[in-house]
Amino acid sequence: MTDNGMPAGNGAGQGGRDRPLDGQVALVTGSVRRIGRATALAFARAGAAVVINARSSRDEAEATAREVEALGVPAMVHLADVTDEQAVAAMVEAVTGRFGRLDILVNNAAIRREAALTEMSLADWREIMSVILEGAFLCSRAAIPHMARRNYGRIINIGGVSAHTGAIGRAHVAAAKAGLEGFTRALAVEFAPSGITANCVAPGRIGGKRSKTSGHGVSLPGGAGPLVGQEGKPADVAEVIMTLCGPAGGFVTGQTFHVNGGLYLA
Structure with a gap:
């Protein structure tokens, strides 16, 4: 054991079948909702x-941390704006x-805005790019040296179906999410020798408060939704992420995984 109560080791194969990530530490940006x-x-x-990371929602972050701790593992809350270079480094x-x-x-932190392209300001465009794309860059850059030191790491970037289909009023979001996929491939190539994998998970329509804007403008011929006949749940996406970060994901890197119930067929 280490002096912080965590099992020693390089991170791979530490836990049993029921708890395959025992001893590992995961940072999820924007982790208070959905x-x-x-x-x-x-x-x-x-x-x-x-x-647990959020920009300012401490009450929600603390509530999520309590849920994590109730599952028998340590939780830590750290408020930080992922667009702030110094704040990310400090986190x-x-x-x-x-x-x-x-x-x-x-790298899950994101914001959603909708505006027709002809009415979209440069500030609107840059705000989306900053949170989604630059945030992933800053967090990855800060985290990778610690992963490389142990010759082990998993990075997951959360993309979106709009990067592949386009979406009405969300050109900035679609462009930022598409950029994440290129960034993912670059990370995979550059840091494979350091034992780090990088993958992108692209959700489609995920139910809940944001379901009306999740996958907005995206539909199958005839106006149909996902082929499975229902919207997804946040847990559907989370399970794919967990698999990629577990022992089964060790031979997978540089890929985009679509979790959309057949809304978009790659």
Whole structure:
């Protein structure tokens, strides 16, 4: 054991079948709601300590942390704006200072805006790019040295179906999510020698408060929705993320995984 109460090791194969991520530490950005929260809980059930991140929603972050701890693993709350270079660096240092390691990073933080392209300001465009794309860059850049030191790491970027289909009023979001896929492939190539995998998970229509804008403008011929006949749940996406970060995901890198019930067929 380490002096912070976490099992020692390089991160691979630490846990049993029921808790395959025992001893690992996962940072999920934007993890107080929907896919981020579901992912944090999936990691906790798999045995990982989880860092809950939000920009300012401390009450929700603390509530999610309590849910994580109820599953028998440590939780840490760290408020940070992923577009702030110094704040991101401080967050990663705080994580490694407490746990001595960082094994998994899920770049989930995002904001949704809708505007016709001809009415979209440059500030609107840059705001989306900053949170989705630059946030993933800053968090990955800060986390990778700690992963490389142990020759082990998992990075998951959360894309979206609009990057493949386009979407009405969301050119900035579609462009940022498409950029994440290129960024994912670049990470996979550059850091495979360091034992780090990088993959992108692209959700489609995920039910809940945002279901009306999730996959907005995306439909099958005849106006049909997902082939499975229903919207997805945040947990559906979280389980794919968890699989990619577990032992079964070790031979997978540089890929985009569509979780959309057949809304879009790659």
